[in-house]
Amino acid sequence: MAGEFALIDRYFARPTPSAVLGPGDDCALLQPSPGMQLAVTTDMLVADTHFLPDTDPKNLGWKALAVNLSDLAAMGAKPRWVTLAGALPAVDEAWIGKFAEGFFACASEYGVDVVGGDTTRGPLNLCVTAMGEVAPGQALRRDGAQPGDQIWVSGRPGLASLGLALLQGRIELPEPWPRLCIGALEKPRPRVALGLALRGVASAAIDVSDGLLADLAHIAERSGCAANVKLVQLPHLPKGESYDAVLRKMALECQLTGGDDYELCFTAPFAQHLALGRIAAELELPLWCIGEMTAGPAGTVTVLDPDDKPVEFDSKGYDHFA
């Protein structure tokens, strides 16, 4: 067994120009940039819980890294280094090769080195730890929002969970939405450039992994204020001839409570409105102002209809925001 897994370890040992010492010793050795702070995050992905067991291993490799880079993005940190630990039920070199292809494609696109890891036998489990750098005082924390700050979200949250519904045959959508939704699910794009651009602009940020409202509630809770989200300010949903009331309700639920999107939700003072418009244009990434922080009870998120009346939802994942 040791031999098999040593083989896998070598598979993941590629040049690490940004490290003093890469894989193959007891530890990797890294030289942090002078004066910078280190942002560190770890995520564990488990078959059945986080992905379908028959997920394309190349997509899975991409996503295992992307979800961690998304946490660095939400902190405004520049991704630098990652480690990968994995348990595999068997040594399937074709599967491993495709997984590595996706993982290193993401690493290469976002400029991180894979500096260490561990491989073992066990039920399929992938654990990535990512490290990035951010100057002291520049990190985008969850606890900096103030009443009156505007609430923003990037891209189109909800696409990933619509993509899952499509793959499971629960809905049908007209073109080009299937491609967009399944792409969002299978190959999420961590908003690293946005996170970097938001330093000094946003007052708080989080990535949308659990669902827009749930993640916004984390900002509200940590910041000691409340949040109002306006339905009419949400990004457009898929439209088409099959776009009936049932589908509209599901799409809205995906948008507000679906997870796995990895867009950034953030707050910023109104004075940053124009700066955010410029950032959106430069990054060619839509940014939507969807509401406002208020002085209400800490952690409360309220969705308002066009008449500013609270809307109630009956969906799992987010069960009280009357």
Added chain:
Amino acid sequence: MAGEFALIDRYFARPTPSAVLGPGDDCALLQPSPGMQLAVTTDMLVADTHFLPDTDPKNLGWKALAVNLSDLAAMGAKPRWVTLAGALPAVDEAWIGKFAEGFFACASEYGVDVVGGDTTRGPLNLCVTAMGEVAPGQALRRDGAQPGDQIWVSGRPGLASLGLALLQGRIELPEPWPRLCIGALEKPRPRVALGLALRGVASAAIDVSDGLLADLAHIAERSGCAANVKLVQLPHLPKGESYDAVLRKMALECQLTGGDDYELCFTAPFAQHLALGRIAAELELPLWCIGEMTAGPAGTVTVLDPDDKPVEFDSKGYDHFA
């Protein structure tokens, strides 16, 4: 489910005085010491592969952290911060409480802060990433051994696998060995103080996780030389009235090829002999000079009998060193 796991996450969120920002945001924020390098290691522990499913959760918590601190020790790095990701089949608060007790006992003893983590549902799996600091050029790498360097090992490698054999009822040992062996298996002591003391003294180091000969072979391979281990220089084995030939053979195999010990195996020039004696006395930790690096084929480890004749073993885990 989210609620249950949020509860667990809070269980592991304790004060982190050494971090700028601890658990609860997208990332932890750490301020590396000026000029120091960061040593990073990650290890994944899986039920059945690395520990018995009915292992005392307090011991498991200790060990999950200890094996990572051992990698930092082998690098000569000072432990600073760790993250913990875990998959649990169910939320068993009693189990989690005991696991956390052991994990934080180890963290407290070795002065590390638990700065972040992730908890999810899945087959039992624990992944720790540990970060330490070491001055540039001071790290104990595997690739620094030279022909003529002496080979050293701390403590009594083999105790842990003898402990496993005891628990499995495969052997009996006289007092005080059962206590020592089971203690070595269940609560390994990462040799952090030794690793720090070896900076500037040892030429190469590794921790004994796979077995003494296998880990020494890693040093030999990375250093481009060979290693001779002398049977008569190995630490004393358990003795007693039940210490027959079969037991002696098993004990020797455990000593040479048993894993899970987390002692340090290292090399040093002969000129450091006295310095190592002083370190052993100061740390109250036996250090054994067990052989010598040679100019032989890279990665080759040879065990010599009292007449300097090569000894052959038939054991799994290490199958060729004629």
